Amino acid sequence: MPKMNMVEALNLALDQNLANDDRVCVLGEDVAVDGGVFRVTKGLLEKYGEDRVIDTPLAEGAIIGAAVGMAVYGLRPVAEIQFSGFTLQAFDQIEQNMARLRHRSHGRYPISMVMRAPYGGGIRAVEHHSESREAYWAHTPGLKVVIPSGPRSARDLLHAAIDDSDPVIFYEPKALYRAFREDVPDQPQKIAIGKAQIARQGTDITLIAYGAMMRPALEAAQDLKDLHSIEAEVIDLLSISPMDTQTLVESVSKTGRCVVVHEGPRCCGIAAEIIARINEHAFEHLLAPIKRVTGYDIHFPYFQCEQHYLPDADTIIEAANETLQYE
Amino acid sequence: MSHKAVKSSRPTLSPSPAVEVRAAPHRSEVMPRKKIDLGEIEYLRILDEHGEVDEALEPKIDGDELLRIYRAMVLTRKLDIRMLTMQRQGEMGTFAPGIGQEATQIGQIYPLGKDDWFSPSYRCFGAQLWRGWTIEGLMLLWDGFFEGFEIPQGVHDLPFSIVVGSHVPVAVGVAMGIKNRGGDAVMLTNFGDGAMSQGSVNEAFNFASVYKAPIVFVCENNGYAISVPVEKQAGISELARRGPGFGIRSMRADGNDVLAMIVATTEAVQRARAGDGPSLIEAVTYRMSLHTTADDPKVYRRDEEVEQWQAKCPIARFEKYLMNKGLLDPQAIGRLGDECEQEVLEARTRFRERAKARPREVFEMMYEELPPELDQQRREYLAKLDRKGVQ
Ligand SMILES: Cc1ncc(C[n+]2csc(CCOP(=O)(O)OP(=O)(O)O)c2C)c(N)n1
Ligand SMILES: [Mg+2]
Numbered sequence: 001m002p003k004m005n006m007v008e009a010l011n012l013a014l015d016q017n018l019a020n021d022d023r024v025c026v027l028g029e030d031v032a033v034d035g036g037v038f039r040v041t042k043g044l045l046e047k048y049g050e051d052r053v054i055d056t057p058l059a060e061g062a063i064i065g066a067a068v069g070m071a072v073y074g075l076r077p078v079a080e081i082q083f084s085g086f087t088l089q090a091f092d093q094i095e096q097n098m099a100r101l102r103h104r105s106h107g108r109y110p111i112s113m114v115m116r117a118p119y120g121g122g123i124r125a126v127e128h129h130s131e132s133r134e135a136y137w138a139h140t141p142g143l144k145v146v147i148p149s150g151p152r153s154a155r156d157l158l159h160a161a162i163d164d165s166d167p168v169i170f171y172e173p174k175a176l177y178r179a180f181r182e183d184v185p186d187q188p189q190k191i192a193i194g195k196a197q198i199a200r201q202g203t204d205i206t207l208i209a210y211g212a213m214m215r216p217a218l219e220a221a222q223d224l225k226d227l228h229s230i231e232a233e234v235i236d237l238l239s240i241s242p243m244d245t246q247t248l249v250e251s252v253s254k255t256g257r258c259v260v261v262h263e264g265p266r267c268c269g270i271a272a273e274i275i276a277r278i279n280e281h282a283f284e285h286l287l288a289p290i291k292r293v294t295g296y297d298i299h300f301p302y303f304q305c306e307q308h309y310l311p312d313a314d315t316i317i318e319a320a321n322e323t324l325q326y327e
Numbered sequence: 328m329s330h331k332a333v334k335s336s337r338p339t340l341s342p343s344p345a346v347e348v349r350a351a352p353h354r355s356e357v358m359p360r361k362k363i364d365l366g367e368i369e370y371l372r373i374l375d376e377h378g379e380v381d382e383a384l385e386p387k388i389d390g391d392e393l394l395r396i397y398r399a400m401v402l403t404r405k406l407d408i409r410m411l412t413m414q415r416q417g418e419m420g421t422f423a424p425g426i427g428q429e430a431t432q433i434g435q436i437y438p439l440g441k442d443d444w445f446s447p448s449y450r451c452f453g454a455q456l457w458r459g460w461t462i463e464g465l466m467l468l469w470d471g472f473f474e475g476f477e478i479p480q481g482v483h484d485l486p487f488s489i490v491v492g493s494h495v496p497v498a499v500g501v502a503m504g505i506k507n508r509g510g511d512a513v514m515l516t517n518f519g520d521g522a523m524s525q526g527s528v529n530e531a532f533n534f535a536s537v538y539k540a541p542i543v544f545v546c547e548n549n550g551y552a553i554s555v556p557v558e559k560q561a562g563i564s565e566l567a568r569r570g571p572g573f574g575i576r577s578m579r580a581d582g583n584d585v586l587a588m589i590v591a592t593t594e595a596v597q598r599a600r601a602g603d604g605p606s607l608i609e610a611v612t613y614r615m616s617l618h619t620t621a622d623d624p625k626v627y628r629r630d631e632e633v634e635q636w637q638a639k640c641p642i643a644r645f646e647k648y649l650m651n652k653g654l655l656d657p658q659a660i661g662r663l664g665d666e667c668e669q670e671v672l673e674a675r676t677r678f679r680e681r682a683k684a685r686p687r688e689v690f691e692m693m694y695e696e697l698p699p700e701l702d703q704q705r706r707e708y709l710a711k712l713d714r715k716g717v718q
Contacts, residue, residue: 033627034554057560058491058521058552085490089525124420124471127489266704296704298693303420303471304684308712315711
């Protein structure tokens with residue numbers, strides 16, 4: 001099994017889908033000749049030609065709108081938005097067309113497409129290039145939202161997203177693009193969108209995270225064990241919407257304590273939704289209020305200060321300890 | 328996954344009904360079928376790459392001023408080159424050098440007065456310095472320090488924009504404000520060839536036209552939007568042709584000719600000030616260097632193309648002009664170059680002194696007054712910094 005970083009794993013997923021289904025096409029700014037500013041689409045133009053790997057003008061609204069139209073015609077477009085900050089230029093098309101056209105057409109036009117975009121901080125980027133606004137899309141009915149946490153889940157989730165009959169927002173934690181390598185099997189493992197994964201088993205407390213935050217969450221779990229003999233269960237959410245309520249509820253019903261981690265702002269963030277669901281379904285099992293370790297409700301800081309804004313293992317351990325000490 | 332053809336999944340439609348269309352007569356006498364005038368667009372070059380000048384078009388600018396313009400272009404180049412070195416040495420974040428676009432930048436900003444407004448995009452150091460932004464400020468902000476964005480005293484420009492085209496409607500709004508208050512200032516805003524594809528920019532054009540806003544749009548057509556050449560960005564080769572469709576007076580200028588840029592912008596600024604509404608100037612130039620320091624142009628363009636443009640260097644061209652005028656000689660060129668280099672290095676020293684992250688201030692400037700709940704978050708955050716011993 002070749003070891004791959006996330007960029008290579010995503011490239012493999014696109015390559016295999018382009019090879020296996022001639023309805024699949026890739027479009028976006030700088031995706032063809034340049035191979036994408038992060039090189040995720042590298043080499044695809046040479047293999048599949050400019051009708052299927054399409055460099056577009058600099059217009060995110062039209063990229064998504066056109067992808068929706070292609071999906072109406074029966075193609076399976078995978079649109080890349082260069083940075084998630086610029087998905088906002090396409091907000092209108094995402095909300096009004098991508099998410100709604102199945103419904104508005106009485107099911108005639110299911111919109112089977114993917115919008116990929118790198119999101120999140122940690123790469124010393126300029127302003128507007130570090131935000132985590134996945135909550136916007138989770139808030140929009142009709143969309144699915146998924147976020148991988150490593151090369152393998154990136155590859156498998158992208159297959160699932162392209163296969164899906166509904167529009168999928170696929171956010172890529174750019175801090176992980178080249179952060180580490182994993183074995184990526186030749187053929188994808190089938191995974192269902194809407195399922196979380198238990199990344200580490202434990203009995204004392206549940207840590208819920210996704211994307212780039214899985215690394216500090218797992219690091220915190222290891223430290224909790226090494227330093228405090230605490231067995232933390234770590235859940236990789238993977239699918240933000242639909243959300244795997246059952247896995248979350250089962251885990252917290254067992255541990256009674258929970259910390260939710262994400263880098264996006266706290267107010268109306270994904271953690272708020274997770275906590276609401278746990279309250280609805282596992283309230284009687286809770287031994288302590290659930291804690292959130294998230295970004296703050298401020299603009300993402302200029303990069304010299306970003307490490308202080310982003311949640312890290314220490315902050316997660318701190319929150320876990322407070323939760324564990326609660327009586 | 329099975330191999331599924333696209334066409335089979337859609338019903339075939341019957342062909343459209345036959346309509347026989349007759350060739351349009353040159354002019355119809357009965358019903359109107361005639362040409363609509365879209366207005367003319369001028370192209371302007373005053374100084375060519377050999378330093379040859381058209382005296383009929385040459386603007387009257389006195390010698391000291393010409394040298395001031397030249398110096399500003401040299402300083403811009405020196406700053407870009409220095410920052411590239413700093414970036415390679417890990418002393419600078421990702422940034423967008425403007426090498427090759429110095430005439431476009433200084434030419435467009437020269438006609439603007441102190442009370443006028445300027446809303447630039449990100450590749451515009453030269454014009455920003457001309458307006459009074461400092462070199463160390465620019466270094467700070469490109470190296471990820473919020474302090475760099477502080478607008479210098481006496482300057483009322485907007486911070487440069489990073490989200491392509493997003494500043495252009497705002498610039499129009501400022502111009503509408505000027506008009507609303509009966510002021511005689513003018514707004515000038517710039518953006519790239521790629522930005523011409525953005526909805527926000529096109530919406531802004533229309534607003535400016537409808538409200539006859541006192542604004543000058545400068546489209547710096549440097550041939551590329553990252554890897555995408557302008558030929559693939561637009562279905563027309565002269566972007567200035569978009570202007571008349573909005574009712575905006577347009578001109579195409581040689582963006583490597585600082586005199587052409589000065590004349591084109593001066594006329595546009597005068598029109599705006601006189602209440603004649605917006606203008607669009609397409610400056611035809613070339614991005615000699617990288618898109619940003621994260622970019623590798625070798626993937627998408629050939630060295631020969633870059634070399635061709637090297638011969639059209641805006642600074643070399645203006646230098647020849649000034650030498651012909653007897654305003655510069657090789658010694659003066661060397662001296663001015665050293666002076667500019669020195670100025671950049673001194674600014675780098677100030678940058679280094681000020682390059683201290685201030686993590687305790689990230690909640691500043693969020694609101695007039697921090698809402699209590701957010702203030703609570705701030706205190707939580709500060710406690711975290713305290714625990715970690717971060718000052
Ligand atoms: C809305 C938006 N989409 C995408 C980007 C990423 N991006 C930054 S610069 C750029 C190309 C801009 O080209 P152009 O407008 O020609 O300006 P230039 O960089 O050539 O000066 C792109 C795609 C962005 N910053 N904003
Ligand atoms: Mg450009």
